[in-house]
Amino acid sequence: MDESRPDPYDDINEAVERDWKAETTPSERVKSVIRHTYTPTSAADIADGAQTSPKTARKHLTSLAEDGFVTTTAGAHGATLYRRSDESLITERANRLLAEQSAEELAERVTELRAQINEYRETYGVESPEELAVQLGRETLDDTGADTRTDGSVVTEWQTTRRNVAFANAAISIAEATEHITGDRSPSVPADDSR
Structure with a gap:
């Protein structure tokens, strides 16, 4: 078996992620990630899941918070944490x-x-x-x-x-x-x- 070849599942996951990123906007990806975020999470972690920058994620999370889709809480060192709102x-x-x-x-x-x-x-x-x-x-x-x-x-x-x-x-x-x-x-x- 050729050990230099990547695991076929890695190739599939990468392809799915590429397609998702190509077919959606950063706003859609941030909303998709936060839709399943039930515990306070940093903008950086959400950005990582949404394949965007923390600055872009924070911008969209702020908008979602204004719309009532997201709840914010203060984290350590004054960082804002985000999660899906109960409402x-x-x-x-x-x-x-x-x-x-x-x-x-x-x-x-x-x-x-x-x-x-x-x-x-x-x-x-x-x-x-x-x-x-x-x-x-x-x-x-x-x-x-x-x-x-x-x-x-x-x-x-x-x-x-x-x-x-x-x-x-x-x-x-x-x-x-x-x-x-x-x-x-x-x-x-x-x-x-x-x-």
């Missing part, structure tokens, strides 16, 4: 839900999910998945009732259900606001009690 994630997910279902269908789904949350509360005798996690931790430490202990995955399922209610409610709110602006009204949705 932009919520809006994107809500709009995706609205593309798949009507506000009325989402309202029905919220009712079903709230019933599921109430069932968790009644079944486990606690008000939140976090309280259930504490309860499960105590059971583990006590090491009693090993055969009857609740599977820890219930905590994750409850949290996911609660998060899905929040996203569906956000989608419904966007639909109602849009309809209000255009002069239409949709049926109201019951108040949220999905702690």
